[in-house]
Amino acid sequence: MTIPRRNFLSASALAAVGAAALPGAVPQTHARSAVPSALPNPASSGIDHIVVVMMENRSFDHFLGWLPGANGKQDGFTFIDRYGIPHGTHHLSDYQGCSHPDPDHSYEGGLIAFNNGKCDGWLRAGDNDDFAVGYYTSSDLAFWAQAAPAWTVCDNYFAAVMAETYPNRFYQHAAQTDRIHNSSVNATIPTIWDRLAAAGVSGKYYYSDVPFIALWGTKYMPISAPYATFLSDCAAGTLPSVSFVDPRFVEEGTGTSGDDHPHADVRSGELFLNEIYSAVTKSPAWSKTLLIINFDEWGGFYDHVAPATAPDVSQTTSRRGFRVPAMLVSPYARRGAVASGLYDHTSILKAIEWRWNLPALTPRDANATNIAEVLDFSSAPNLSAPTFLVPTYVAGAACTPLPGGDPEDEWHPLKNRAIAEGWKLS
Amino acid sequence: MIRTKLAAAFRRRPIAILLAAIAAAALVATLFVRTSSGKAEADDPAVNYLPSSAHVFVIQLENKSYDGTFGPNSPAPYLSQTLRQQGVLLNNYYGIGHNSLDNYLAQISGQGPNSATQGDCPVYTPFVQTGTAMLGQAIGAGCVYPSNVTTLADQLTGAGFTWKGYMEDMGTPCNHPAIGAADPTMTAHVGYQYATRHNPFVYFQSITGSPSCAANDVDLSALKGNLASAATTANFNFIVPNLCNDGHDAPCVDGQPGGLKSADAWLKQWVPVIMNSPAFQQDGILMITFDESDGPQADSSACCGEGPGPNAAQPGLTGPGGGRTGALMVSPFVAPNTWSTTSYNHYSFLASMEELFHLPYLGYAGTPGLSRFGLDVYNKGV
Numbered sequence: 001m002t003i004p005r006r007n008f009l010s011a012s013a014l015a016a017v018g019a020a021a022l023p024g025a026v027p028q029t030h031a032r033s034a035v036p037s038a039l040p041n042p043a044s045s046g047i048d049h050i051v052v053v054m055m056e057n058r059s060f061d062h063f064l065g066w067l068p069g070a071n072g073k074q075d076g077f078t079f080i081d082r083y084g085i086p087h088g089t090h091h092l093s094d095y096q097g098c099s100h101p102d103p104d105h106s107y108e109g110g111l112i113a114f115n116n117g118k119c120d121g122w123l124r125a126g127d128n129d130d131f132a133v134g135y136y137t138s139s140d141l142a143f144w145a146q147a148a149p150a151w152t153v154c155d156n157y158f159a160a161v162m163a164e165t166y167p168n169r170f171y172q173h174a175a176q177t178d179r180i181h182n183s184s185v186n187a188t189i190p191t192i193w194d195r196l197a198a199a200g201v202s203g204k205y206y207y208s209d210v211p212f213i214a215l216w217g218t219k220y221m222p223i224s225a226p227y228a229t230f231l232s233d234c235a236a237g238t239l240p241s242v243s244f245v246d247p248r249f250v251e252e253g254t255g256t257s258g259d260d261h262p263h264a265d266v267r268s269g270e271l272f273l274n275e276i277y278s279a280v281t282k283s284p285a286w287s288k289t290l291l292i293i294n295f296d297e298w299g300g301f302y303d304h305v306a307p308a309t310a311p312d313v314s315q316t317t318s319r320r321g322f323r324v325p326a327m328l329v330s331p332y333a334r335r336g337a338v339a340s341g342l343y344d345h346t347s348i349l350k351a352i353e354w355r356w357n358l359p360a361l362t363p364r365d366a367n368a369t370n371i372a373e374v375l376d377f378s379s380a381p382n383l384s385a386p387t388f389l390v391p392t393y394v395a396g397a398a399c400t401p402l403p404g405g406d407p408e409d410e411w412h413p414l415k416n417r418a419i420a421e422g423w424k425l426s
Numbered sequence: 427m428i429r430t431k432l433a434a435a436f437r438r439r440p441i442a443i444l445l446a447a448i449a450a451a452a453l454v455a456t457l458f459v460r461t462s463s464g465k466a467e468a469d470d471p472a473v474n475y476l477p478s479s480a481h482v483f484v485i486q487l488e489n490k491s492y493d494g495t496f497g498p499n500s501p502a503p504y505l506s507q508t509l510r511q512q513g514v515l516l517n518n519y520y521g522i523g524h525n526s527l528d529n530y531l532a533q534i535s536g537q538g539p540n541s542a543t544q545g546d547c548p549v550y551t552p553f554v555q556t557g558t559a560m561l562g563q564a565i566g567a568g569c570v571y572p573s574n575v576t577t578l579a580d581q582l583t584g585a586g587f588t589w590k591g592y593m594e595d596m597g598t599p600c601n602h603p604a605i606g607a608a609d610p611t612m613t614a615h616v617g618y619q620y621a622t623r624h625n626p627f628v629y630f631q632s633i634t635g636s637p638s639c640a641a642n643d644v645d646l647s648a649l650k651g652n653l654a655s656a657a658t659t660a661n662f663n664f665i666v667p668n669l670c671n672d673g674h675d676a677p678c679v680d681g682q683p684g685g686l687k688s689a690d691a692w693l694k695q696w697v698p699v700i701m702n703s704p705a706f707q708q709d710g711i712l713m714i715t716f717d718e719s720d721g722p723q724a725d726s727s728a729c730c731g732e733g734p735g736p737n738a739a740q741p742g743l744t745g746p747g748g749g750r751t752g753a754l755m756v757s758p759f760v761a762p763n764t765w766s767t768t769s770y771n772h773y774s775f776l777a778s779m780e781e782l783f784h785l786p787y788l789g790y791a792g793t794p795g796l797s798r799f800g801l802d803v804y805n806k807g808v
Contacts (some may be wrong), residue, residue, distance in 0.1 A: 081801075082803075083475050084475035084800070104767050108515075108765040108767045109767040112764075112765055112802065115808065124766075124800070124805070124808065125767055125802070126769075127769050
């Protein structure tokens with residue numbers, strides 16, 4: 001715990017604004033001190049289930065920059081595009097952005113946006129237009145509008161690597177990536193699932209439409225299950241020790257995927273998250289569960305905090321990606337709190353390794369700060385969890401494919417590979 | 427908008443060429459109406475993103491996909507490491523078709539492929555034009571375009587700029603077969619590895635029918651002398667190594683390895699010559715481009731909205747484009763070891779050159795929404 005922590009902010013201030021932003025949000029009334037208690041003995045910590053839900057492609061400022069008390073900035077930035085024209089950050093007026101290119105979030109495009117720490121190259125990367133400097137507010141995001149002010153949000157949490165989806169998802173499973181771009185070639189790097197299995201700890205990977213874990217072929221098929229099983233495992237109280245839950249990745253163009261990757265309709269992602277939130281908080285296992293929601297990477301959307309480098313297996317992948325939203329929900333989570341310690345995806349691995357006494361996978365998770373430190377183990381667990389109302393919506397017309405292909409195209413080769421190797425996909 | 431461009435021309439050029447500039451401006455007015463769909467007007471307020479370069483050098487190599495050239499196992503370490511670290515790597519740069527020739531012609535004219543140019547014109551046939559389609563596309567088939575189909579070279583001359591094509595092993599300036607004759611350079615010969623099909627200037631009668639061709643489309647051996655001073659260095663220089671040194675052949679007819687290995691050795695010899703020249707150091711831009719990917723079976727993808735043209739439903743024979751090649755730019759206007767990830771193809775290249783010299787867009791360079799090199803490429807000051 002060498003990374004300094006600060007401002008676990010007053011819940012009452014946050015809750016007041018949250019309630020103003022969205023009538024019906026349930027304010028939490030107890031305030032917390034800024035200094036968390038030390039981590040307890042992990043086996044008796046009270047956390048017996050860790051659930052990780054990784055969404056897609058939203059930066060912190062773009063998605064949660066409105067959160068009171070957090071280090072987010074939305075209105076007021078101006079960025080110069082490749083033709084010297086300034087564009088201000090602005091409130092996005094629709095939920096999909098069909099008419100805009102998917103903002104560049106490649107390794108190379110990330111370095112253009114990063115621009116040696118100036119974080120101003122958003123409109124000079126890829127084929128980006130001003131979609132990349134747009135943002136959503138609490139009025140657009142029914143789940144986050146209620147959940148973010150109610151639970152603990154990390155505002156200094158970064159994508160693990162300055163690269164696109166697959167590299168960051170590899171980091172979530174393995175604390176490293178074997179590729180800098182998405183591709184469906186076979187992976188063999190060791191994962192947290194290997195560590196769990198070696199220690200006799202249960203783990204399960206729940207997939208919606210495409211199993212990311214099929215990049216290791218069929219190796220992890222025995223610990224994989226469809227998303228419906230996650231809901232039933234929650235209801236039955238039979239969650240394993242560690243669960244990863246992935247959203248629907250395809251059908252972004254029609255707005256009905258649930259992963260928040262452009263051009264998904266973000267209202268679909270809100271429903272998906274609320275379904276998970278509800279399943280976890282109503283589960284018989286709730287009292288011993290930590291739910292973490294994060295995003296794989298920033299998706300090419302602007303963020304004003306420069307990511308630094310971290311100890312890594314490779315210099316190429318040592319620079320983190322830009323900040324993404326991350327939230328902790330648990331009876332041990334502070335309510336209405338903002339945690340500003342430095343975290344990335346491997347901070348979650350660190351928490352899992354801490355809880356079940358597992359060896360680190362790489363220098364990255366070995367040196368990561370344990371995200372469990374944002375929890376409050378010194379108070380009695382608070383089993384209350386507000387119910388959030390996230391309205392259903394009517395999806396608009398499907399996006400017309402843009403030149404260069406649909407963003408979701410990255411998933412089809414993996415889906416085809418998985419099917420060919422015997423995965424049963426819906 | 428026309429006034430702005432003219433004013434810029436007046437500021438930058440001697441009185442002696444003003445008449446040419448005015449004549450070019452008249453052409454500008456016509457072509458904008460015909461080809462640019464309002465695009466140039468819309469972009470005009472932001473022309474300050476353009477560098478004040480007056481000397482462009484293009485080295486065109488052959489038939490290599492991006493991953494092989496610029497990937498970690500590249501057989502061209504000078505290009506992919508030494509030189510790459512000095513410039514900006516455009517990693518989404520695409521050819522526009524297959525095979526070679528249609529790419530070269532697109533770069534200087536904005537004309538899309540036809541069956542003859544896709545086949546690299548083993549016979550030097552005239553292009554028989556039956557009409558004109560959108561964006562100035564000549565409808566028809568054949569190799570040598572009639573004089574009404576103009577090129578960047580014609581535009582430059584008309585605006586008072588100078589151009590040169592430097593062709594290794596060509597010998598005689600403006601070397602090309604007679605109309606209707608077979609092209610004897612379809613395969614390399616020991617000591618003579620020139621390929622007509624890699625010399626785009628001789629496929630336009632607007633050039634071959636003028637003394638400009640013999641004066642400007644010359645053997646590579648003239649380059650060093652012309653680089654002696656900025657005044658003797660042309661504004662636009664299109665440099666084509668021979669069939670061995672451009673990476674096309676492997677192994678080469680003379681026993682050299684060819685491919686990226688020979689191309690890398692050639693670059694190592696010639697790039698310093700260019701970069702040490704007064705013109706480059708003053709305001710130069712050096713681009714290293716590839717005509718197309720490894721080939722139509724390897725990668726016929728396209729970018730930048732490229733689609734079927736009036737003369738080719740599949741510009742890349744097996745697909746819509748010429749595949750991803752990447753391109754490298756080194757320049758005083760470029761920050762070292764940087765990336766541009768914007769989608770570009772040879773039509774974007776032409777549009778970018780035309781913007782740089784304040785010329786109207788020709789052919790598909792005027793495609794609405796087509797990206798041109800901006801501050802992502804000329805990124806020294808960002």
